[in-house]
Amino acid sequence: MTVLLIAEHDNASLKEATHKALSAAAKVGGDIHVLVAGYQAAAAAEHAAKLTGVTRVLHIDAAELERPLAEPMAANIVALAADYDHIVAPATNNGKNYMPRVAAMLDVMQVSEVSDVKAADIFVRLIYAGNAVQTVQATDAKKVITVRIASFPPASETGNAVVGRKEAVADPGLSSYVGETISRSDLPELTSAKVVISGGRGMQSGENFKLLEAVARKLNAAVGASRAAVDAGFVSNDYQVGQTGKVVAPELYIAVGISGAIQHLAGMKDSKIIAAINNDQDAPIFQVADFGLVADLFEALPQLEKAL
Amino acid sequence: MKILVAVKRVVDFNVAIRVKADGSGVDIGNAKMSMNPFDEIGVEEAVRLKEAGKATEVVVVSIGPAQVQETLRTALAMGADRAILVKHEDYVEPLGVAKVLKEVVTAEKPDIVILGKQAIDDDCNQTGQMLAALLGWPQGTFASKIDIEESTLTVVREADGGLQTVRLRMPTIVTTDLRLNEPRYASLPNIMKAKKKPCDEMTPADYGVDVKPRLKLIKTEEPSKRQAGVKVCSASELAAKLKETGAIR
Numbered sequence: 254m255t256v257l258l259i260a261e262h263d264n265a266s267l268k269e270a271t272h273k274a275l276s277a278a279a280k281v282g283g284d285i286h287v288l289v290a291g292y293q294a295a296a297a298a299e300h301a302a303k304l305t306g307v308t309r310v311l312h313i314d315a316a317e318l319e320r321p322l323a324e325p326m327a328a329n330i331v332a333l334a335a336d337y338d339h340i341v342a343p344a345t346n347n348g349k350n351y352m353p354r355v356a357a358m359l360d361v362m363q364v365s366e367v368s369d370v371k372a373a374d375i376f377v378r379l380i381y382a383g384n385a386v387q388t389v390q391a392t393d394a395k396k397v398i399t400v401r402i403a404s405f406p407p408a409s410e411t412g413n414a415v416v417g418r419k420e421a422v423a424d425p426g427l428s429s430y431v432g433e434t435i436s437r438s439d440l441p442e443l444t445s446a447k448v449v450i451s452g453g454r455g456m457q458s459g460e461n462f463k464l465l466e467a468v469a470r471k472l473n474a475a476v477g478a479s480r481a482a483v484d485a486g487f488v489s490n491d492y493q494v495g496q497t498g499k500v501v502a503p504e505l506y507i508a509v510g511i512s513g514a515i516q517h518l519a520g521m522k523d524s525k526i527i528a529a530i531n532n533d534q535d536a537p538i539f540q541v542a543d544f545g546l547v548a549d550l551f552e553a554l555p556q557l558e559k560a561l
Numbered sequence: 562m563k564i565l566v567a568v569k570r571v572v573d574f575n576v577a578i579r580v581k582a583d584g585s586g587v588d589i590g591n592a593k594m595s596m597n598p599f600d601e602i603g604v605e606e607a608v609r610l611k612e613a614g615k616a617t618e619v620v621v622v623s624i625g626p627a628q629v630q631e632t633l634r635t636a637l638a639m640g641a642d643r644a645i646l647v648k649h650e651d652y653v654e655p656l657g658v659a660k661v662l663k664e665v666v667t668a669e670k671p672d673i674v675i676l677g678k679q680a681i682d683d684d685c686n687q688t689g690q691m692l693a694a695l696l697g698w699p700q701g702t703f704a705s706k707i708d709i710e711e712s713t714l715t716v717v718r719e720a721d722g723g724l725q726t727v728r729l730r731m732p733t734i735v736t737t738d739l740r741l742n743e744p745r746y747a748s749l750p751n752i753m754k755a756k757k758k759p760c761d762e763m764t765p766a767d768y769g770v771d772v773k774p775r776l777k778l779i780k781t782e783e784p785s786k787r788q789a790g791v792k793v794c795s796a797s798e799l800a801a802k803l804k805e806t807g808a809i810r
């Protein structure tokens with residue numbers, strides 16, 4: 254049995270999502286090969302060779318793979334599929350984009366965002382915004398899986414696998430990359446940070462997120478947000494934590510001016526410790542918070558910054 | 562230009578569901594049902610394209626039990642022209658739905674198919690991508706803005722690091738994200754008008770599609786519950802408690 258793990262990377266190095274998805278792939282059992290599909294991505298492929306437990310790295314280089322467009326990504330993965338029993342990718346934005354395309358091309362029903370692997374064909378996943386936990390058996394011959402990265406620890410880098418080049422298949426020519434607007438921040442990335450501090454509608458403006466950033470800087474924390482804060486334009490879409498945004502499980506999650514709707518809880522309730530600051534003592538967020546502070550956030554945040 | 566929008570009837574986002582005691586599934590009882598919020602955004606976008614003179618017809622389709630009629634009527638009341646109900650009593654997985662939709666697309670020949678990025682019940686986030694694969698079409702997933710220019714569609718996508726813009730050849734698939742638009746409420750006159758709009762009924766068998774599930778449900782459980790902790794009196798007490806836990810230094 255051999256697993257093909259699709260790496261998440263920026264051509265220069267791997268993203269931690271790959272290490273976490275590898276921990277899920279390792280629970281499947283068998284050999285693990287990693288596909289690094291990118292453009293001028295030799296450094297990322299070398300990085301993948303260090304992943305513990307990986308026996309082979311396949312490196313495909315083509316201009317259309319510089320930013321993983323779903324159409325050429327899926328075509329390249331499907332071209333390799335015959336040799337593999339499992340195809341696994343992290344449920345990042347990219348993985349969510351190309352993996353169902355791979356699954357349908359192979360006539361396989363994908364198992365999305367697995368939070369645990371019980372056997373080579375038995376997986377655990379959350380439904381209804383995390384309000385129910387399903388265990389399913391995949392009956393297709395091949396398994397196509399995306400991994401809820403917040404549910405797995407990152408694999409280490411003690412390996413020394415061989416890297417082999419593969420030719421890219423012809424670009425299906427259906428799509429092209431135009432540009433991107435990347436949010437820049439000197440703070441850690443949301444899904445890999447040990448501490449996350451998120452703001453909600455209670456923050457009242459994007460300007461006020463500076464109060465969160467000041468605390469975040471002290472804690473080396475990432476800044477996140479509720480949907481309401483994103484919809485209101487306080488911060489950009491990539492800050493959204495929740496059922497339909499990013500799922501995080503840091504050591505510490507601090508929710509500020511967030512009521513605690515189930516859709517938000519779905520993205521953070523696996524955090525080790527949850528703290529909440531809200532001026533409404535009945536806010537549902539307090540039902541999941543280990544530490545609750547009923548206070549006006551505009552007073553509490555500067556005080557917290559000072560106390561840290 | 563014709564637009565096809567796929568919609569799903571789901572438990573309303575405000576309802577807290579219960580897991581059945583015997584582990585066989587989720588008890589939705591008489592829970593309020595609604596159109597999947599992402600699909601509402603899809604219907605809204607299609608109707609806006611028609612209102613802007615860019616689309617000529619908006620067709621909505623849903624796969625599910627007879628009650629799915631209501632969901633289709635909602636879409637018609639929002640401004641869709643015509644509906645197709647593909648009746649099937651049991652749960653259909655995204656792959657099965659995509660296969661049925663492929664046949665609907667072959668019959669209807671739309672230029673754009675819009676779907677929600679995910680259904681808020683099974684949280685799969687698959688159907689649009691699968692349909693694109695089966696048709697060999699491009700896919701503009703997690704769209705927060707779309708623009709039609711002749712035979713191409715420019716899609717601004719919500720990505721992990723911000724926004725990404727891609728250009729797709731038409732015909733194409735689009736899946737909606739939350740910021741694409743804010744769906745309207747149907748007005749009473751439009752709800753009345755919707756009752757007279759045509760709704761065809763089909764079955765997966767009519768399209769020759771096998772929708773047997775590929776995943777076998779072993780069990781459904783309650784998630785582990787968190788306990789409410791303690792209230793602290795001040796920000797400095799909060800800082801002290803957090804330091805005690807070792808989560809921060």
Ligand SMILES: Cc1cc2nc3c(=O)[nH]c(=O)nc-3n(C[C@H](O)[C@H](O)[C@H](O)COP(=O)(O)OP(=O)(O)OC[C@H]3O[C@@H](n4cnc5c(N)ncnc54)[C@H](O)[C@@H]3O)c2cc1C
Pocket residue numbers: 452453454455456478479480481482493494495496497498499509510511512513514515516517520530531532533536548549550551574598599681
């Ligand atoms: C399809 C769908 C998908 C969704 N996906 C997500 C998702 O992924 N993530 C997500 O977060 N939500 C999601 N939601 C939205 C979710 O249902 C809630 O609407 C949202 O989480 C509310 O955000 P909020 O807590 O910031 O705002 P509110 O619910 O308005 O809460 C604001 C809180 O701030 C407090 N507050 C106000 N002023 C102050 C002050 N001065 N000091 C202290 N506290 C203050 C208030 O007491 C209140 O509790 C989704 C909804 C739908 C329908």
